[in-house]
Amino acid sequence: MQRYFLEIAYDGTSYHGWQVQHNAVSVQQRVNEALAKILRSPVETVGAGRTDTGVHAKQLYVHVDVEAGQIPNADRFLHALNALLPFDIAARRLLPVQQDAHARFDAVERSYEYHIHFDKDPFSINKSWQLRDYPDVQRMNEAAAFLLGKQDFGCFSKSNTQVFTNICTVTRAEWVDVQGRLIFHVTADRFLRNMVRAIVGTLLDIGLKNKKASSILDVIQSQDRAKAGTSVPAHGLYLTKVIYPYISTES
Structure with a gap:
């Protein structure tokens, strides 16, 4: 498996915060769904932190594990991901990192x-x-x-x-x-x-x-x-x- 950091930005107006909720739509849910469609398997992301309902993010990193070789071209992957994401969520960068890198705990x-x-x-x-x-x-x-x-x-x-x-x-x-x-x-x-x-x-x-x-x-x-x-x-x-x-x- 290869771990990636995905940089995203979003308008939080329509979402009940970042974290997946059982009874409401969240930013993480929409990101996980779009990634799962591209990668053709369930995806669990880990974010740098939580934002509450209505809060926006100009920059947030999440990490995700992908089978090695499944993303041969980062730019094409981002283009495809942005086509699937709602208009109020944007994917900015995709960066390969070490397997133990952590979007939440490594932020300084x-x-x-x-x-x-x-x-x-x-x-x-x-x-x-x-x-x-x-x-x-x-x-x-x-x-x-x-x-x-x-x-x-x-x-x-x-x-x-x-x-x-x-x-x-x-x-x-x-x-x-x-x-x-x-x-x-x-x-x-x-x-x-x-x-x-x-x-x-x-x-x-x-x-x-x-x-x-x-x-x-x-x-x-x-x-x-x-x-x-x-x-x-x-x-x-x-x-x-x-x-x-x-x-x-x-x-």
């Missing part, structure tokens, strides 16, 4: 963006969250700086998740104004479930309610989800990059 860095707009825009529906009031971006960035480094982020995680630790190392947390819209950029070695959406909600509380930037420290130290802000809607969230030590970031 992940990046997300959260998009916010303020004026009514029909072209941003399900792609960005509309807010009425413009927050204090400087105060939010001052608060975001307290997120950097290695610490326990249990306060931003959904309860009853099956993880061994809530420790994450955040290397970037920054709000950027792009032509009157706001984008929150965050990068870490790993993320807890619902972590980014809870962080964004907490930072917006600070930026909209004139709370002190340092108040986020009390939230982090509490390790209590109830102390953090409300999770913002999923449709503004994008997984944008997944980094592996043995894969070039260049397409």
Whole structure:
């Protein structure tokens, strides 16, 4: 068998997240179905991580095992795969890797963006969250700086998740104004479930309610989800990059 990493991108609007569900359509289900048609056998993919219902991905890697020699030409395979995938899922790259390579456990860095707009825009529906009031971006960035480094982020995680630790190392947390819209950029070695959406909600509380930037420290130290802000809607969230030590970031 030969293991491959498949890079995909998708609009998550029509899907109940990445992972296969018993009673709803997921991105993984559609990818598995398309691969099975080409390879003429059942296929099980393993993704770099989960995205929730409505969350988008500009880059996600999955790994899949294929009989050696079954994919003689990667470009032709991608062309055929894209013809079978729905319009809102795209296959970008197919890369042969070592048999023990793992799309989830080998990722050393992940990046997300959260998009916010303020004026009514029909072209941003399900792609960005509309807010009425413009927050204090400087105060939010001052608060975001307290997120950097290695610490326990249990306060931003959904309860009853099956993880061994809530420790994450955040290397970037920054709000950027792009032509009157706001984008929150965050990068870490790993993320807890619902972590980014809870962080964004907490930072917006600070930026909209004139709370002190340092108040986020009390939230982090509490390790209590109830102390953090409300999770913002999923449709503004994008997984944008997944980094592996043995894969070039260049397409």
